[in-house]
Amino acid sequence: MEVPAYLAQRLEAQYGAQTAQRIVQGYGAQRAVTLRVNALKTDVQAVRAALDAQGIRTQTVPWYADALIVCGAREDALTRLDFYARGEIYLQSLSSMIPPLVLGAAPEDDVLDMAAAPGGKTTQIAALTGNRAMITACEMNSIRAERLRYNVERQGASRVTVMETDARRLDDLFRFDAILLDAPCSGSGTVQLAGARTRARFTKEILDKAAGRQEALLIKALTLLRPGRAMVYSTCSVLAQENEQVVSRALRRANAEIEPIDMTAFAGVPVLPVSLPGTLCVCPDERYEGFFVARIRRKKA
Numbered sequence: 001m002e003v004p005a006y007l008a009q010r011l012e013a014q015y016g017a018q019t020a021q022r023i024v025q026g027y028g029a030q031r032a033v034t035l036r037v038n039a040l041k042t043d044v045q046a047v048r049a050a051l052d053a054q055g056i057r058t059q060t061v062p063w064y065a066d067a068l069i070v071c072g073a074r075e076d077a078l079t080r081l082d083f084y085a086r087g088e089i090y091l092q093s094l095s096s097m098i099p100p101l102v103l104g105a106a107p108e109d110d111v112l113d114m115a116a117a118p119g120g121k122t123t124q125i126a127a128l129t130g131n132r133a134m135i136t137a138c139e140m141n142s143i144r145a146e147r148l149r150y151n152v153e154r155q156g157a158s159r160v161t162v163m164e165t166d167a168r169r170l171d172d173l174f175r176f177d178a179i180l181l182d183a184p185c186s187g188s189g190t191v192q193l194a195g196a197r198t199r200a201r202f203t204k205e206i207l208d209k210a211a212g213r214q215e216a217l218l219i220k221a222l223t224l225l226r227p228g229r230a231m232v233y234s235t236c237s238v239l240a241q242e243n244e245q246v247v248s249r250a251l252r253r254a255n256a257e258i259e260p261i262d263m264t265a266f267a268g269v270p271v272l273p274v275s276l277p278g279t280l281c282v283c284p285d286e287r288y289e290g291f292f293v294a295r296i297r298r299k300k301a
């Protein structure tokens with residue numbers, strides 16, 4: 001697979017030739033299909049048994065009991081199944097299951113998912129809180145918001161309110177106990193998923209624009225977060241311009257600090273070096289997409 005020239009240059013500048021090569025190899029790997037069992041509707045044993053009956057074997061994931069790796073079957077073998085249609089499983093990359101776990105919202109929390117469609121993480125937060133947390137799921141693109149509503153409904157996430165709006169315009173008077181900002185990004189962690197046209201558009205201008213939008217969204221998130229509470233910032237990018245640099249600038253502007261992620265909770269996840277201690281950057285490989293996760297606490301006034 002051809003890596004856009006500007007991306008290759010950024011990877012080498014940030015990570016050095018050897019690690020950049022590891023990332024590029026990860027882009028080219030045939031990624032395993034992975035899924036999240038929807039604990040609101042079923043359990044892992046039932047899903048494994050049902051898949052087994054279809055001749056589809058699965059493996060468990062050490063850091064998340066609801067995650068399964070599908071062995072030797074592609075997505076369409078799963079999307080044809082009844083329990084997929086019933087929302088008992090959600091096809092989701094392993095990396096993208098990490099941010100809701102790091103957020104760790106409590107059942108009594110008022111949660112904001114700021115960039116929510118198609119809803120993988122919104123519905124995961126609903127499942128993790130047993131459908132008890134109140135979740136506001138914000139999405140500015142109307143077609144994607146429609147998809148989000150559909151997935152929320154199908155997954156039985158009953159306390160989710162979808163707001164079709166630009167999260168930067170949310171009223172500053174709102175306050176939330178927990179916020180997930182899974183920010184729009186260049187997709188530099190998932191380059192293999194992008195089409196040739198998207199890859200051709202991977203330029204410095206696009207990256208600068210993405211970083212500006214991410215910073216504005218993160219500053220907004222920190223305004224809406226109740227003082228003393230924590231949020232998660234994540235992207236499917238492995239570039240510091242969209243990750244550590246955005247977070248560092250926001251921390252300088254807001255009264256907030258990094259809360260180190262407990263890496264022991266994610267044993268086996270392939271990681272990349274980070275320039276902001278306590279954050280997590282996942283290296284793409286045959287099981288994982290490139291991803292960045294930071295947990296940030298807003299200090300009490």
Ligand code: SAM
Nearest residue numbers: 115116117118119120121140141166167182184
């Ligand atoms: N969290 C989602 C999930 O797990 O399924 C994936 C989110 S995707 C990385 C980013 C989403 O943010 C896109 O659907 C995009 O349309 C939306 N978005 C971009 N800018 C936004 C903004 N300013 N306000 C709200 N949504 C935004």
